Amino acid sequence: xxxxxxxxxxxRACIILAACSATTLFAASxxxxxxxxxxxxxxxxxxxxxxxxxxxxGTQVAYVRVAMNIMSDRAERSVWLVNSDGSHHHPxxxxxxxxxxxxxxxxxxxxxxxxxxxxxxxxxxxWLGDTAYTQITGLPNAPSGLNWSPDGKHIxxxxxxxxxxxxxxxxxxxxxxxxxxxxxxxVDRMVYRRDGAGFLPTGTRHxxxxxxxxxxxxxxxxxxxxxxxxxxxxxxxSSIVFSSNRxxxxxxxxxxxxxxxxxxxxxxxxxxxxxxxxETSPSISPDGRYLxxxxxxxxxxxxxxxxVRVVDxxxxxxxxxxxxxxxxxxxxxxxxxxxxxxxxxxxxxxARLATIDLTGQRREAKIALGGTSIGRPYTSGSFSAxxxxxxxxxxxxxxxxxxxxxxxxxxxxxxxxxxxxxxxDHKTLARTEHLRWSSSYDGQTIEGWIMKxxxxxxxxxxxxxxxxxxxxxxxxxxxxxxxxxxxxxxxxVVLYTNPRGSTSYGxxxxxxxxxxxxxxxxxxxxxxVDALLExxxxxxxxxxxxxxxxxxxxxxxxxxxxxxxxxAAVAKPVINWASFVxxxxxxxxxxxxxFDAPPWEDIQSYWERSxxxxxxxxxxxxxxxxxxxxxxxxxxxxxxxxxxxKHRDIDTLMVRIPGASHSxxxxxxxxxxxxxxILAWFERYRx
Numbered sequence: 001x002x003x004x005x006x007x008x009x010x011x012r013a014c015i016i017l018a019a020c021s022a023t024t025l026f027a028a029s030x031x032x033x034x035x036x037x038x039x040x041x042x043x044x045x046x047x048x049x050x051x052x053x054x055x056x057x058g059t060q061v062a063y064v065r066v067a068m069n070i071m072s073d074r075a076e077r078s079v080w081l082v083n084s085d086g087s088h089h090h091p092x093x094x095x096x097x098x099x100x101x102x103x104x105x106x107x108x109x110x111x112x113x114x115x116x117x118x119x120x121x122x123x124x125x126x127w128l129g130d131t132a133y134t135q136i137t138g139l140p141n142a143p144s145g146l147n148w149s150p151d152g153k154h155i156x157x158x159x160x161x162x163x164x165x166x167x168x169x170x171x172x173x174x175x176x177x178x179x180x181x182x183x184x185x186x187v188d189r190m191v192y193r194r195d196g197a198g199f200l201p202t203g204t205r206h207x208x209x210x211x212x213x214x215x216x217x218x219x220x221x222x223x224x225x226x227x228x229x230x231x232x233x234x235x236x237x238s239s240i241v242f243s244s245n246r247x248x249x250x251x252x253x254x255x256x257x258x259x260x261x262x263x264x265x266x267x268x269x270x271x272x273x274x275x276x277x278x279e280t281s282p283s284i285s286p287d288g289r290y291l292x293x294x295x296x297x298x299x300x301x302x303x304x305x306x307x308v309r310v311v312d313x314x315x316x317x318x319x320x321x322x323x324x325x326x327x328x329x330x331x332x333x334x335x336x337x338x339x340x341x342x343x344x345x346x347x348x349x350x351a352r353l354a355t356i357d358l359t360g361q362r363r364e365a366k367i368a369l370g371g372t373s374i375g376r377p378y379t380s381g382s383f384s385a386x387x388x389x390x391x392x393x394x395x396x397x398x399x400x401x402x403x404x405x406x407x408x409x410x411x412x413x414x415x416x417x418x419x420x421x422x423x424x425d426h427k428t429l430a431r432t433e434h435l436r437w438s439s440s441y442d443g444q445t446i447e448g449w450i451m452k453x454x455x456x457x458x459x460x461x462x463x464x465x466x467x468x469x470x471x472x473x474x475x476x477x478x479x480x481x482x483x484x485x486x487x488x489x490x491x492x493v494v495l496y497t498n499p500r501g502s503t504s505y506g507x508x509x510x511x512x513x514x515x516x517x518x519x520x521x522x523x524x525x526x527x528x529v530d531a532l533l534e535x536x537x538x539x540x541x542x543x544x545x546x547x548x549x550x551x552x553x554x555x556x557x558x559x560x561x562x563x564x565x566x567x568a569a570v571a572k573p574v575i576n577w578a579s580f581v582x583x584x585x586x587x588x589x590x591x592x593x594x595f596d597a598p599p600w601e602d603i604q605s606y607w608e609r610s611x612x613x614x615x616x617x618x619x620x621x622x623x624x625x626x627x628x629x630x631x632x633x634x635x636x637x638x639x640x641x642x643x644x645x646k647h648r649d650i651d652t653l654m655v656r657i658p659g660a661s662h663s664x665x666x667x668x669x670x671x672x673x674x675x676x677x678i679l680a681w682f683e684r685y686r687x
Contacts, residue, residue: 035428035454037489040672042427043374043482044070047419048401049394050372051101054386055108059084061384061392061416062092062102062111063404068668075666079113084390084406086416093126093133103146103155105212108387112136112146112155112212123157125212136214143208145229149237154209154264156240158229161219162203190251194585195632196661207231207242209264220262221269226250228257230281235288239263241272243280243293254589255298259291272311273318277304281331285338289313290358292332292341295320302517302594303473303503303510308332308343310358321360326506333385342385344369346504348447349477351381353393353407367405367413370396370479375665376467376548377432377449377481377496378474379504383407392416398432398478400424428454430488432478437531439500441523444512447505448497448528449478450535451488461539463686466529466565467496468547468554472517475504482665486675492544492682495532499524499554515596518557518609525554526562541566544682548572549633549662553611556641559622560614567685569623569678572633572662575641577606585631615644621651623681625674627660653681 051064065080079093079102093099097117104111108128115124115135121142126133136155137143143157166186174180185199193199204224210217220240221227227244234240245257259272259279272291273279277298284291291311297304305328311318321341322329330351331344340357351369356362369381372394381402383393394402395413400420405413430451439446453462465487469476476496487494498505499521501513513521532538545565547555552573559568574580578599581591591598599606607613622645626638638654645652655677657670665671 036426037454038424038427038429038482038485039489040486040676042423043668043672044068045420045423046374046401046482047423048372048374049404049417049419050402051382052384052392052394052404053102053104054084054384054390054392055104056106056387057108058386058388058390060108061386061404062104064100064102065091065419070668073667073669075668079111082404082416084392084416086406086414089417093124101144101146103148104386105148106150106152110152110212112148114143114146116142123155123210125155134214136210136212137217139217141203145231147231147233147240148212149209149233150235151237153212153237155212156207156209156231156233157217158205158207158227158231160201160203161206162201163224165202190588191585193631195630196663196666198629198631205229207240207262209240220264220267222267226257228280232282232284232291234261234284235286238265241282241284241291243278243282246271251588253298254586255296255304255593259293275309279309280306283332283334284313285334286336287338289338290334292321292334294329294332300593300596301511302501302514303507305507305510306330308341308356310341321356321358324360325356325362328503328507331382333383335385336387336389342383342391344381344383346379346475346477348504349379349449349475349479349498350504351379351396351477353383353391365391365407366411367393367407368396369393369402370477371400371402374401374480374482375671376469376483377476377479378469379477379479396479398480399429401480430454430485430494434478435495435528435531437527439520439524440527440530441520444500444509444524446497446499446524446528448495449476450532451484451494451496452537453488453491453493456537458537460537461542462491462493462537463542463544463566463682464529464532464538465492465494465682466525466543466545466547467494468525468545468551469496469498469502470547470549470551471503472501472513472521472550472553473503473510474550475502477504482671483675487679490679493532493538495528497525497528499528515594515605516609517594518554518611521554522557522561525558529564542686544568544685546571546678548664550574552633556611556622557614559618559620560611561617563619565620566687567621567623567682569625569681570638570641571624571674571678572626572630572664573611573624573637573641574633575637576610576612578603578610579640580633580637581606583634583636612640612644615641615648618645618648618650621681621685623653623655623678625655625657625677627657627662627664627670629659630662632662 047067053062077098082089101114123137141160143159145158147156166188207221208217225246231242257278278296281294294306296306307322327345333342353365373380381394391407395405404416432449546569548571552571555570642654
């Protein structure tokens with residue numbers, strides 16, 4: 001499926017990806033002919049390991065293996081097993097369908113997982129040691145958040161319980177055989193569509209338990225209250241702790257949620273926490289004494305980090321174990337001895353693991369996680385703390401997507417899988433080089449990474465691509481990126497950075513852009529380009545810039561502030577903040593988090609930060625690219641900017657990716673279409 005282009009004239013046309021093929025794009029490259037380069041077709045051959053789960057005795061790891069299918073243009077997921085020493089790596093659940101969420105029974109004799117076949121997702125259980133398996137549920141709506149009871153008798157899960165759609169006016173009776181138009185859809189909710197999911201069905205997610213050997217699922221929660229998937233059982237299997245926003249006006253408090261405990265016997269619910277903000281990711285210690293969870297403040301700021309709090313279930317004492325740790329915690333799991341926790345967090349562009357005891361003493365493990373976001377070099381990854389004290393994580397590198405690795409004390413991690421050796425070992429890939437500079441605005445130290453084209457010659461001058469991350473509260477790092485590899489293989493030096501507002505550098509750094517985005521992050525980026533030019537191998541007349549989402553905002557802001565770039569590619573941007581906060585899927589959250597007032601009360605604040613306000617100064621040839629069903633930064637934002645540029649007769653094209661949401665890369669061909677379109681646009685303006 002090809003992207004649709006809106007060219008300089010009024011005619012609609014298609015860009016044929018073959019015209020942007022590897023041969024054409026790489027023709028201007030200075031790479032020696034004998035180097036095997038990373039090509040767009042290689043995207044279909046990439047694999048990655050996700051969602052590792054260590055067995056209760058620590059000897060095995062179940063995980064989800066993700067592979068790209070060139071015929072279906074989709075990622076396929078299957079469940080594999082590998083011993084914790086890297087031996088006996090083999091498939092467990094494969095075939096036509098999507099197989100995810102493997103979860104060990106407490107005794108390690110069974111594995112629960114989700115199977116999506118013919119569009120329907122059900123809970124399955126497989127007995128290890130033989131080929132026996134059974135379907136546990138036959139539900140109309142997909143279960144998620146699987147969690148075994150400690151006694152092995154039940155499995156908890158959440159699922160949507162449908163509710164009748166709202167109605168307004170009655171229609172007259174349709175004559176038999178008549179073909180009328182579809183009835184109108186009535187919307188009465190604040191969030192009625194979600195990026196990647198489309199228009200949401202009416203109903204509420206609830207908590208269920210089902211006998212592990214099959215039977216009827218039983219609903220434990222009730223009411224119209226949103227809840228998360230993460231749950232934790234009490235050690236005696238009598239109750240389950242979950243996170244929910246149980247305010248009657250919860251739609252107007254999107255940053256609030258508390259922890260509750262529900263009795264499996266009678267469904268009685270008790271509230272456990274009541275902090276201002278969000279309490280999520282509950283986890284009861286193996287000995288049952290402590291409850292750990294992540295807590296985020298409800299402060300009106302662009303960025304609020306998550307800390308880890310612990311409740312002593314005997315005394316009721318509740319305290320933070322990360323109060324003096326200036327990083328946001330993404331995941332928390334108990335060590336087997338109940339005397340400490342494993343935490344995952346981002347630090348300076350890398351996902352890290354550490355142990356932390358109940359007094360806050362932290363010890364970082366010798367591993368960097370990542371590789372589960374293959375499009376751009378974002379921090380990513382996951383881990384599992386399991387039996388025998390063994391911890392397995394997704395290993396992050398800049399030259400391959402994620403493999404599994406065993407975390408070891410005082411030693412480098414033991415790599416358990418090698419999923420991409422067959423694809424990448426014979427390729428010449430770009431590697432990352434670290435770069436630091438001082439911002440021209442205030443001298444703040446900013447960090448970034450350089451990727452040079454394969455066959456790089458320091459005596460030559462190269463074109464450069466500045467690639468800007470989204471968020472804006474996210475982070476890049478020395479992580480694998482198919483997009484950056486393709487830019488480098490096409491002969492470009494790639495610079496990507498973490499300007500102010502990025503995560504992984506502490507709370508103050510992230511909130512430098514609070515009520516000021518875009519702003520001085522522009523100065524950070526331009527100073528980075530200047531620092532790279534000082535290296536002497538980049539052609540100052542051949543500078544290009546691109547970015548997606550928050551990076552699209554900054555790219556559009558940049559071309560409104562400077563003409564130093566030969567061409568720009570703005571992907572899935574926000575162009576007009578006032579229209580964005582009233583059309584995005586999470587509209588109320590954005591309006592009440594990134595601004596102090598709604599647009600009708602303070603339109604000037606919205607306009608001053610909108611790239612559209614600078615369109616009168618744009619002279620840079622600017623490509624626009626967005627998925628047609630992007631509900632996060634809706635297509636209407638791109639269309640506004642395209643029309644404004646057309647009014648000014650600026651060289652522009654609009655690339656519309658059919659069927660794509662905000663996560664364009666979810667279909668491999670869409671990732672290729674995005675990169676090839678951007679490179680083809682830049683090639684027009686290379687001299």
